[in-house]
Structure formats: structure tokens, C-alpha cells
Amino acid sequence: xxxxxQLCQLQGMPLTAALSCVAxxxxxxxxxxCAHEIHRRVSRSEKIALTTVYRVLSxxxxxxxxxxxxxxxxxxxxERAADEARPYLINTATGEIxxxxxxxxRALLEEEARRLGYCLVDYRLKLFVAS
Numbered sequence: 001x002x003x004x005x006q007l008c009q010l011q012g013m014p015l016t017a018a019l020s021c022v023a024x025x026x027x028x029x030x031x032x033x034c035a036h037e038i039h040r041r042v043s044r045s046e047k048i049a050l051t052t053v054y055r056v057l058s059x060x061x062x063x064x065x066x067x068x069x070x071x072x073x074x075x076x077x078x079e080r081a082a083d084e085a086r087p088y089l090i091n092t093a094t095g096e097i098x099x100x101x102x103x104x105x106r107a108l109l110e111e112e113a114r115r116l117g118y119c120l121v122d123y124r125l126k127l128f129v130a131s
Contacts, residue, residue: 002023002024004060004066005020005023008060016056018048018053022038022056022060025042026066026079026080029079032079033077033078036075039053060078065081067079071088087100088126090126091129091131092128092130093130105125106120106123
């Protein structure tokens, strides 16, 4: 059982075959796959409708277990929800998406928010880079 399936169980979600297949793809992905890519990967071993993949992804996002990202290529991309926000580098030439290491960035942003009289609740940072 994947970590994502365990989290689904803890939230009382039924562990359907479709959910298990999608969870397996998400957990083993090193990229940020879109629904069509998840469907393609699941379809290697299981018969599943694309609409079912969309429904499972929507349910997982709604439950707070997946994060849906829009990186500018017009496709919603998915990953397991992180405990904290992370910055991303997006290669404008190849479309490659890289999770950047935080290494103090959040602390710097919190400090700047405090200086301005605010409390940082969350942040989203996308850096578009060229290779």
C-alpha cells in the first residue's frame, strides 16, 4: 500500500482499484504528470477510463492529498501534497519542472513579511529559466 493510499484510508476514502492505480503512479513519479500522462501510465497494466482518472484526481485534490499545479503549459499537473510550499524551476525550452530546494527561502520570506507587518501563511514561487 502506498503512502497516498494510507492517507486516503485515514480520511475514510474508499480504496477503489482506480484510486490505487492513480496513487501508485503519483507515488512513483519523478515528474509532475498531467491526467493524460497518468492515464497512459495506468493503462500499461490496467483498463481505466480517462474520465475515471480525472474523477480520482479531483477527489484527491479536494481531500487535500494532491496538489494541482498550473505551470504555464496549459496542463494541470499533479503531485502528492507537501507539508510546506516549495519553489519550482520551469525550463522554458524543454518544459522540465524541477522542485528547488528551499534552503532558507521560506525563512527569508517570513522575515520579509514580518518586516512589512504581516504573517506569511503560504507562498507559491515559480521561476522560469532558460537552459
